[in-house]
Amino acid sequence: MKFSGVSAFPITPMNEKGVDQAGFERLIKRLVKAGVNSIGVEGSTGNYPYLTHDERVETAHAAVSCATGTPVIASIGSFRTREVLSLADQLQSVGIGALLLPIVSYHGLGEEEVFSMFKSVSQNVSVPVIIYDSPILSRFVFSDALYAKICALPHISSIKVPSGWPSGNEAVQRIQRLAKRLPSTTVIGASGDNTLSEGVKAGAKIWYSEWGGLFPHRAKSLMQASVTGDEDQIARLSEQFAPFWKVSHKYGGSIRPIAAAASILGLTGSDNLPLPLQGVSEEDRTILEQAIARHGMN
């Protein structure tokens, strides 16, 4: 697959009864129709840690079937290397085009432990692997040197650089630094929404986008404006996205607001999160409803 443009990460609607397969397929088909460059299923937004092994394989399979040619990325994250390798095998066999490897740690991991996991994966796959760096969720901090060491392994093709970490500015500076340091075969990806245009300016070629999994048209426009440097358009679109980013910030992440917005759009039922996760408050749901209506977000 080619790493560029908008890689849209939809939620996996689910509740205590299981995965809402119909809702999930609706989300995938909608992204294909909108023409996103790739679809990232079972990422953090796709709630992969809350799915069983079998659910992860089945959901990935459904995504590939519905994507009709649009490349599908899926996470192989797990506490255990054994499970990471097993998922890599099975997800490749259902047609996943690239594997996203986040660090899932219980006992904190050292650099050598993380490198060894990437090395094992690298030796056992035939599709591209993306380093998913998410220091807050994983409690692991990648150094630039570790990035470089992992990117020298076969199949390691892209990095999802964390946005806003440790600050918005430093995240952008890091992309700039990496774009110079890493081999040109490594595609640097931005993950932040509100710092996307700066990230693209600094050298990011792909946007791993959470809200893009729900508002693919708007995300494509923002990526396009960022690539061409159309500042007016960036400002206009950022203003439209702002209420969603604000509610996300309030909840310490986008999963709850995106799940609420998916149900507001009628794409899933309103009971679409796995316990213990609960939805947003009625007040915030109203804010999301109004923001969707005001700008016809899609």
Place this chain on the structure above:
Amino acid sequence: MKFSGVSAFPITPMNEKGVDQAGFERLIKRLVKAGVNSIGVEGSTGNYPYLTHDERVETAHAAVSCATGTPVIASIGSFRTREVLSLADQLQSVGIGALLLPIVSYHGLGEEEVFSMFKSVSQNVSVPVIIYDSPILSRFVFSDALYAKICALPHISSIKVPSGWPSGNEAVQRIQRLAKRLPSTTVIGASGDNTLSEGVKAGAKIWYSEWGGLFPHRAKSLMQASVTGDEDQIARLSEQFAPFWKVSHKYGGSIRPIAAAASILGLTGSDNLPLPLQGVSEEDRTILEQAIARHGMN
């Protein structure tokens, strides 16, 4: 079960081939023989997140069989409430005497979400439940008010208060505060090793002990000295434990040093951790070997 004395938390020796059942049973029988008050399997030291659902149930079953009457505690921690409840059911059915509920979070959880999970568990169990508070591993911080609210639920019987968090002193002060605030039916447990005696002085009645899972005799002596306030004995024993605490600190936790020490004692093979976790360095292994030999740790 009665919540008092030393609750010893052994490792679950395992590697890429699976759980070392023989080694695990050896560890359990040794704790029973040493006369610990209870045994906590599949806690953080028991690496529960690295086991499958089936491995957790089988391992708990083996522990109960080997414990021959000594109460066995097991963790039901999981990202998902669905799995927490399923484990609670199955672990009770194999004879587990109390359930340890840690917060395992991917997306950060709010107080209401955590309370609801405890409430669901409380409504679905017949054995005591222990609140396992471990802010660094779980990225969730319990307030005193939330402790009180959860402890008012049926079956919630004890709290494993985190040691040294946010500092050694504050952890001890917290135990003191909780001992006054919580109903006398809630048994406050200390989890730290090096602040144990202060914790007991402040009101902790049970020691949820990591190193006690490997050195049960020494742990019993330290608990005894703490209960009687025998300062000389506390100082002597603390000096013997010091090298182990020091190596634990270096690795950001005890799991790797305890696993190394278990193999030094010949209780398990040396390949006893699940990847991506790797063992201690040769240098630290030598330090552990010497410390075990010097004081005949057992």
